[in-house]
Every structure is written in C-alpha cells, then in structure tokens.
Amino acid sequence: MVASSDPADQVPGTVFRLTREELAAADAYGVDGYARVAVTRSSGTTAWACLGAAGAARPATD
Numbered sequence: 001m002v003a004s005s006d007p008a009d010q011v012p013g014t015v016f017r018l019t020r021e022e023l024a025a026a027d028a029y030g031v032d033g034y035a036r037v038a039v040t041r042s043s044g045t046t047a048w049a050c051l052g053a054a055g056a057a058r059p060a061t062d
Contacts, residue, residue: 002052003037015047023048 018026027036039049 010042011049015041 034050036048037051038046
C-alpha cells in the first residue's frame with residue numbers, strides 16, 4: 001500500500017489486535033522497503049499499516 005494525499009481514498013481491510021510480542025515478531029519478519037505507520041481509519045480510530053517506504057512519509061488514511 002502506498003499513502004495517498006486524497007482524503008477520499010480508502011483501503012478495505014481487517015484490523016487485527018496484536019500483543020507487543022506479536023507486533024515485534026511481525027517487525028522482525030518485515031522486509032526492506034516497507035514501514036509501519038499509524039493511520040487514521042474512517043471510524044476515527046488509529047491502526048498500524050505497512051506502507052511502501054516511499055509512501056511512509058506522506059499522510060495516510062484507510
């Protein structure tokens with residue numbers, strides 16, 4: 001996924017609850033070229049998403 005500056009853009013998906021240990025394991029498994037960033041969902045809550053590193057510096061919404 002690459003971040004978009006268009007607030008109307010959305011990405012359908014599922015939010016999973018992870019423990020700190022599970023999140024650390026996912027980070028260890030991660031591949032180069034992606035970054036985990038906080039995104040604001042349409043509900044107003046925040047979730048982590050993995051974005052292509054080139055898009056990680058731009059604002060992201062689901």
